[in-house]
Amino acid sequence: MVKKSFPLRNVYGLLEPGPVVLLTTAHAGRSNVMAMSWHSMLEFEPPLIGCVVSDRNYSYGLLKSSRECVINIPTVDIANKVVSCGNSTGARTDKFSRFGLTPVSGEYVTAPLIQECFASLECRVVDTGMVAKYSYFVLEVMKAWADSTLKHPRTIHHLGRGHFMVAGETIKLRSKMK
Ligand SMILES: Cc1cc2nc3c(=O)[nH]c(=O)nc-3n(C[C@H](O)[C@H](O)[C@H](O)COP(=O)(O)O)c2cc1C
Numbered sequence: 001m002v003k004k005s006f007p008l009r010n011v012y013g014l015l016e017p018g019p020v021v022l023l024t025t026a027h028a029g030r031s032n033v034m035a036m037s038w039h040s041m042l043e044f045e046p047p048l049i050g051c052v053v054s055d056r057n058y059s060y061g062l063l064k065s066s067r068e069c070v071i072n073i074p075t076v077d078i079a080n081k082v083v084s085c086g087n088s089t090g091a092r093t094d095k096f097s098r099f100g101l102t103p104v105s106g107e108y109v110t111a112p113l114i115q116e117c118f119a120s121l122e123c124r125v126v127d128t129g130m131v132a133k134y135s136y137f138v139l140e141v142m143k144a145w146a147d148s149t150l151k152h153p154r155t156i157h158h159l160g161r162g163h164f165m166v167a168g169e170t171i172k173l174r175s176k177m178k
Helices: 008-014 058-066 076-086 095-099
Strands: 021-027 030-036 039-043 048-052 068-073 119-130 136-146 156-160 163-166
Touching (some): 030 076, 058 068, 076 095
Antiparallel strands (some): 068 119, 156 163
């Protein structure tokens, strides 16, 4: 490997954490959806997830006030809708109807599940200690929904500047005994 200096502003694209998801929120009669790729697993069970929701986004206020959300995991077939949700604000438009996403009621939270996504995680905010400094919310998954007939979901992964990697080949490796 011959490595050269790499722009710091592009580092996130090297260490992309997982699939781009659609974060849904709801508060005081308004619901919304935004694209999110800066998230990370923090614990197995109950599942804890850390994520950055910028205070420049309309979703930030809904999440902070309601302390609830749903993480919906889309596949490549709705990639254009996902990017549209990441390039528009719910402050001015109803993105569900504008982009043809179907909101479905969950069991634990007011924020809707998205019908077109193969998995949806109902979450509550359990730690806001890093919100003021980093807009970093810690979420606990209270209920998970998934279409397990989809054996190898072709999720999309953000590489930066409009480029996405599509999950494809999967391999199984024997895990080493400790
Ligand atoms: C692929 C992609 C990933 C994104 N990831 C994040 C993220 O992790 N955190 C964030 O705050 N904004 C992220 N955004 C930006 C928001 O989705 C965008 O600002 C959106 O317009 C916010 O919508 P809202 O104002 O309706 O909340 C991402 C956008 C795209 C296209």
